[in-house]
Amino acid sequence: MIALFRKALAIIALALIAAPASADPGDIDAAARGVVRVVLIDRSGDEVVPVTHGSGFAVSPTQIVTNAHVIREALLDDTLRIGIVPSEGDAATFATPIAVSPRNDLALLEITDGSLRLEPLTLAGAGLGARGGDMGEVSAVGYPMNVDLAQGLEMSDIFRAQPPVKSRGFLSGERPSRQFDTILHTAPIARGNSGGPLLDGCGRVLGVNSFGADSDGSDAEFYFAVSLRELMPFLRENEIQPRVNSLPCRSIDELNAAERARFEQQRAEAQERIAARESALREARDAARLQAQIEVMERRDNAMAIAMVLLLVAIGAAYTAGQLRTSLADKPELRNRAMIAAGVAGAALIATVIVWVTRPGYSEIEERTAALLGEDDPAPTDAGDPGASIAGDGTLICTLDTDRSRVTGARTDDVEFDWAATGCVNERTQYGLMNGDWTRVLVPGDEAAVSISTYNPDTRTFRTDRYLLGRQEMDAAREARSAYDPPACGVTDAARTVAEQQSALIAQLPDRPNERLVYSCETKRADGGSGALAAEQ
Incomplete structure (x- = not known):
């Protein structure tokens, strides 16, 4: 099924590439x-x-x-x-x-x-x-x-x-x-x-x-x-x-269609991985249950066999003790032997009961199955998981993904910035959080363009949508931006406040941006390079 889906996506992508690009009025x-x-x-x-x-x-x-x-x-x-x-x-x-x-x-x-x-x-x-x-x-x-x-x-x-x-x-x-x-x-x-x-x-x-x-x-x-x-x-x-x-x-419509196809493909692949993992888990559980059943039944059979041997020993010893007691009248010297035989019979009988009572029960099959699957181990921590810090703090280097971008004139240098899980960038610029997206609107005073920067910590994707505006639209954007003062990092509800403040400015922008720059980000290495642009000025 996933193969057919990927084939359909490839056909769509080829159609988009083959189609002549229409001029975008914006x-x-x-x-x-x-x-x-x-x-x-x-x-x-x-x-x-x-x-x-x-x-x-x-x-x-x-x-x-x-x-x-x-x-x-x-x-x-x-x-x-x-x-x-x-x-x-x-x-x-x-x-x-x-x-x-x-x-x-x-x-x-x-x-x-x-x-x-x-x-x-x-x-x-x-x-x-x-x-x-x-x-x-x-x-x-x-x-x-x-x-x-x-x-x-x-x-x-x-x-x-x-x-x-x-x-x-x-x-x-x-x-x-x-x-x-x-x-x-x-x-x-x-x-x-x-x-x-x-x-x-x-x-x-x-x-x-x-x-x-x-x-x-x-x-x-x-x-x-x-x-x-x-x-x-x-x-x-x-x-x-x-x-x-x-x-x-590429047009923004093509990029949006490609992103939707990309999302559907990722979701289909995730569902396939989940189904494969569930199938593997079922197979592993079935195999573990079979192995546990064999082990438990073998231990149970061994215990029953031992109990039977002990019971026979007890019966034999009891019989010997009885015979020796009947001979005490004629042979008093056999008293000690009769007592020893009786003791052996009693001990063997007690051991038989103990072995029988403590033999593995059928309920141990599930316990053994869980042990074989490692389900009794403590839940793993994130300490050794290289992806565990994705949503956390760190210095990131972001590189332009040309296949997902539409660039008409903007610079495409690498972007470097420090990201905190609270949405604070470079320890001074608070991003707003609304509907799961971390965003910040930039309205420069020396350029006729408004930028909306978005960062997704889960996928480590940094995106900038640029709106190239005329003089009147730019003046209106600057006026809307001057109407609010974003809170600093660390202020209570700072992320929500920034998101609410930006909403009026975002609402007056065109339906589609002129440019979209999509960057893939990685944690900066100790000896790594640096980017030429900051995420926020």
């Missing part, structure tokens, strides 16, 4: 936080006049990638400045080109003041930037001009922060174009999209949208993005170290 929205409108501004007159615009995306909090052709006019005309308008907020600012590569249509801009800091996008990694014709779903994000016109926006409106436009399509292959490597796709782009990112299903950058094929309105629409084979060297040449993630792109 991940595309999260990536869109770092997409900007790149505006060329004419300041030659008395008014600031926008001339044209394109798109770009952040590769660091202050550095932006776009197309070289988007800023070409500003490079030739010193009366034009490059403006950066973010997707949210009101901190529009200016940028300066620090590197331009017309050969592959790439440019790198740097924000000139500290009024604006952006959320950097994550690159999908060199391997995922060249996906050939796998028809994976992709999204183009940017600021197409035809959308602005359709909405009746004026040129001055482009100075106002607006969410970028997202369009979906599929990868269609790779083609070298105009002396550089490009990705062919079907996610619609238009004028103004140039310089915006082409994203995979996890919101990671596959390329930089550059131009479209001329279809004359009758042919199928295809579009081109500068591939990572061009972008990565360009960034390295300019000493930019972007976020790069080459892990498989």
Whole structure:
């Protein structure tokens, strides 16, 4: 039965792997936080006049990638400045080109003041930037001009922060174009999209949208993005170290389904182990009972045989004593012999009774069975059990389990922390306990992400669910976090209090996280290494 169950799980897993990853709207929205409108501004007159615009995306909090052709006019005309308008907020600012590569249509801009800091996008990694014709779903994000016109926006409106436009399509292959490597796709782009990112299903950058094929309105629409084979060297040449993630792109739904299948498999295996253990115990008990029965019956038969011999001795001695007494009249010297025979008869009779009474009874079969099974031994302690301290105190080193994780941009360093059975981490951070889960919510002040960390002492699994939020949602999360002060470790009912305090903040988060990092933890050895991240800041 378990073999069939495992086969079914394998089929499900293969189906999940084979299915193309669909874009998660939450991940595309999260990536869109770092997409900007790149505006060329004419300041030659008395008014600031926008001339044209394109798109770009952040590769660091202050550095932006776009197309070289988007800023070409500003490079030739010193009366034009490059403006950066973010997707949210009101901190529009200016940028300066620090590197331009017309050969592959790439440019790198740097924000000139500290009024604006952006959320950097994550690159999908060199391997995922060249996906050939796998028809994976992709999204183009940017600021197409035809959308602005359709909405009746004026040129001055482009100075106002607006969410970028997202369009979906599929990868269609790779083609070298105009002396550089490009990705062919079907996610619609238009004028103004140039310089915006082409994203995979996890919101990671596959390329930089550059131009479209001329279809004359009758042919199928295809579009081109500068591939990572061009972008990565360009960034390295300019000493930019972007976020790069080459892990498989799995959806949270797939992970949840896999976890349910994993749980069912573990439960089925546990039931199989219990059934096997019970069967082995029954067989062992039957064998022990048979052995006990043989031993007891053998001892019982031996005792009865001894009692019979003693009884015969008693009868013989009694008979001899009787004969000797009848001869006392004629032979008085036989008195001593008669008394000895009578004594032997009495002793043998007493021994017979004792042996008969003390012979093993049938009830001893069960007692002997229990002794053979060791059921009379004291219950074992946890002292020698290597898993006995799982729920107790200790310093843990936790390593990312990539098969159970969904990572779109977060760091994946090992995690080290001290865990106490009371839910205290690093002797200072109290985790909340609710419905059997130890959790702590982290709302940083310098990152637009909320994390829920969960630790399961029984399985030694540490998990972090990360929610990548927009500005308004992040402000609401920070406000909810400022409304309570978690108790310190050791305070009465601290775990319950933390759980209750966090509930309102957790309730306002999206239904699904953008990222899930699952770690397997082990007790740190005396000579062991250390992790680079703490479980709680």
